[in-house]
Amino acid sequence: MSSPTSHALRILHLGLGSFHRAHQAVYLQQLHDLGDTQWWLAGGNLRPDMPETIAALQAQQGEYTLETVTPQGACSYQRIRVIRDVLGYEANLAPLVRMAADPHTRIISFTVTEAGYYLDAHDRLNWQNFPDLHADLTALAAGKAGQTIYGALAGLLRARMQANAGAVTLLNCDNLRHNGNRSRSGLLQFIRALGDQALLQWVQSHTTSPNAMVDRITPRPTAEVGKRVREATGWDDKAALMGESFIQWVIEDRFINGRPDWQRVGVQLVDSVAAYEEAKIRLLNATHSCIAWAGTLAGYVFIHEGTHDPRIRQMAYDYVTDDAIPVLSPSPIDLAAYRDVVLDRFGNPAIADTNQRVAMDAFSKIPGMIAPTLRDRLARRESIRSVALLPALFLAYLQRWHQGLIPYTYQDQAMDPAVGHAICQAADPVAAFAADTTLWGELAGDPRLLHALQEATQRVTAFTQGYST
Numbered sequence: 001m002s003s004p005t006s007h008a009l010r011i012l013h014l015g016l017g018s019f020h021r022a023h024q025a026v027y028l029q030q031l032h033d034l035g036d037t038q039w040w041l042a043g044g045n046l047r048p049d050m051p052e053t054i055a056a057l058q059a060q061q062g063e064y065t066l067e068t069v070t071p072q073g074a075c076s077y078q079r080i081r082v083i084r085d086v087l088g089y090e091a092n093l094a095p096l097v098r099m100a101a102d103p104h105t106r107i108i109s110f111t112v113t114e115a116g117y118y119l120d121a122h123d124r125l126n127w128q129n130f131p132d133l134h135a136d137l138t139a140l141a142a143g144k145a146g147q148t149i150y151g152a153l154a155g156l157l158r159a160r161m162q163a164n165a166g167a168v169t170l171l172n173c174d175n176l177r178h179n180g181n182r183s184r185s186g187l188l189q190f191i192r193a194l195g196d197q198a199l200l201q202w203v204q205s206h207t208t209s210p211n212a213m214v215d216r217i218t219p220r221p222t223a224e225v226g227k228r229v230r231e232a233t234g235w236d237d238k239a240a241l242m243g244e245s246f247i248q249w250v251i252e253d254r255f256i257n258g259r260p261d262w263q264r265v266g267v268q269l270v271d272s273v274a275a276y277e278e279a280k281i282r283l284l285n286a287t288h289s290c291i292a293w294a295g296t297l298a299g300y301v302f303i304h305e306g307t308h309d310p311r312i313r314q315m316a317y318d319y320v321t322d323d324a325i326p327v328l329s330p331s332p333i334d335l336a337a338y339r340d341v342v343l344d345r346f347g348n349p350a351i352a353d354t355n356q357r358v359a360m361d362a363f364s365k366i367p368g369m370i371a372p373t374l375r376d377r378l379a380r381r382e383s384i385r386s387v388a389l390l391p392a393l394f395l396a397y398l399q400r401w402h403q404g405l406i407p408y409t410y411q412d413q414a415m416d417p418a419v420g421h422a423i424c425q426a427a428d429p430v431a432a433f434a435a436d437t438t439l440w441g442e443l444a445g446d447p448r449l450l451h452a453l454q455e456a457t458q459r460v461t462a463f464t465q466g467y468s469t
Contacts, residue, residue: 009039009258010084011171012099014152015111016043016057017050021080022066022218022243024109024173028082030265039260042099044087046112046152053221056238057086064239065229069350071245077232093145093152100156101163106257108156109171110183112149115364115413116174121441123182125150125189129416133190140194149183150190157207158199167206167256173214175285177277177368180252184209210252213277215284217345218243219353244351246341250276279333282324284342286369286390287316291346292358293393296406297460298467302354307347311463315389316343322386327376356408362394363414366439375443384452392456395433396464399424414438430454 011028013020025041041062045054057064062083068076087095099105118126118133127133136151145155153170160168170187172179184207191200221241229240251262253269263269268276288303294315295306306312320339328335346353370390377384401410402424412420419436426432434440434450443449 008037008084008104010099010102010105011039011041011107011109011260012096012105013041013043013109013111013173014046014096014149016045016054016083016086017111018218018221018241018243019214019216020109020111020173021064021083021239022241023214023216023247023249025080025082026066026078026247027249027262027265027267028260029078029080031260031262032082034264036261036264040084041082042085042087042105043083044096045089046093046096046147046149048089051089053239054086054088057083058088060237060239062086064241065233065235065237067225067229067232067240067242068245069242069348071344071348073348073350074245075228075232075350077229079233091145093155096152097145097156097159100168101159101165103163103165105160105165105168107169107171107255107259108153109173110149110153111173113361113413114174114176114368115361116149117176117183117186118148118150119182119186120438121367123185125186125193127193136190137194140196150187153187154191154194154196154199157203158196161199161202161206167208169255169257169259170207170209171251172209172212175214175281177281177372178211178274179277180209180211180254206256208254208256210254211273211277212252213248213250213273213280215248215280216243216246217348217351217353219351220357222352242351244345244348246345248280275328275332278328279331279335279338281369282328282373283320283335283339285365286324286373287320287342288346288358289362289365289369290316290319290390290393292355293362293390293397294463296355296359297393297396297400297464300355302349302352303358304347304349304351304353306355307343311466313343315393315463318386319390323377323382323384324373324387326382327373327380354408356410359397360411361413362398363412363438366391366394367441371440371443374449378443378446378448384448385455388449388452388456389459391433391439392453392460395423395430395453395457396460398433399429430457 063081066078118130120126132148136146172183225242226240229237250268250273291306294312300306325335373387423432435445437444
């Protein structure tokens with residue numbers, strides 16, 4: 001790996017998982033390949049996750065191989081060399097704090113999954129259900145590090161303020177609608193609760209939080225990926241990973257202290273990401289969850305299996321065509337073409353993306369990805385028949401989970417397991433599901449929602465009867 005120059009600038013990324021390494025790091029590598037090596041990456045995790053991958057990256061000086069697979073099955077291999085510093089986890093986040101307080105760090109980006117922002121339907125921090133937030137307040141008040149994204153950022157930014165290290169952009173890279181605005185709102189709420197007025201004022205004047213839309217399917221790495229990389233490259237890469245050939249990044253151009261020249265390598269720098277993120281969240285993310293829940297109910301393991309099942313594919317197609325596209329039109333995007341590209345991507349068997357990975361976190365995905373289309377359709381006094389099938393699929397999935405019949409561990413940071421079990425144990429589970437305010441916000445208990453879910457539940461029951469469980 002070539003040596004960075006002394007004046008190199010840094011992006012510090014929180015959440016050194018597969019998506020970051022197959023997405024943001026790839027764009028920066030493309031810039032390096034063009035000869036622009038002004039910016040480098042540093043990264044680490046806020047929790048003691050992925051210790052084997054972190055150790056492998058450290059042993060390989062941050063280098064790894066990305067296998068890219070097209071829907072037609074063509075594979076290519078790329079060496080990524082732009083992560084200069086792989087920071088091991090320490091409970092006090094000291095390595096991250098040091099990097100954040102360095103003036104050469106100009107952007108702090110993060111990928112923590114949608115549920116990691118603890119926001120309710122009104123973008124208020126959900127203090128009641130998440131003791132992690134209170135624990136972080138206590139830790140920060142005692143001068144220690146927090147473990148949530150807000151506690152961590154508060155600690156990192158406090159160190160940067162005290163070091164007089166200059167302004168920094170906070171760049172959200174998660175599938176969260178209006179992700180910059182919303183994560184910034186959560187951070188400022190957290191700092192106000194902390195009572196650190198100096199930090200609050202500094203963050204308000206020395207940071208920006210552009211909204212961004214990210215897209216690339218990146219399954220969890222498997223041993224098979226490492227084997228293929230070894231056969232193709234001759235390198236026994238312990239941190240190899242795989243992603244689909246499609247890649248997209250749209251960012252509002254609101255950087256307070258510089259940024260890489262990303263537009264040279266296909267990043268779209270725009271005034272507003274709204275149209276792009278709505279299309280992605282509703283046409284891709286919601287459809288992805290639909291296929292994962294339905295595929296699990298049908299006994300499939302992988303996303304591509306459900307996508308190639310005509311009944312499941314039709315569910316996804318009808319949801320997008322009947323209910324999502326009409327409320328997003330007119331759009332600068334060809335939504336029908338985008339729908340077809342999405343389904344082709346999901347049908348790529350080489351990706352081997354699991355239903356387990358995609359099905360997770362429904363209690364944040366339903367309000368963020370599915371409820372908006374329900375609200376828009378109802379506001380227009382239009383049918384919600386097709387979109388209602390998605391949450392009805394999850395309710396059937398939840399009932400299987402309640403019975404211990406899901407063949408893998410279901411993970412949901414936004415769901416209290418007691419609440420999930422209570423919905424399934426209710427005299428009328430559909431009514432209990434439709435009344436949950438975490439899922440539906442102001443739509444909770446709406447008779448139009450209840451009626452649509454009752455009818456959709458009947459269709460889901462008929463669907464599942466066609467498969468052995």
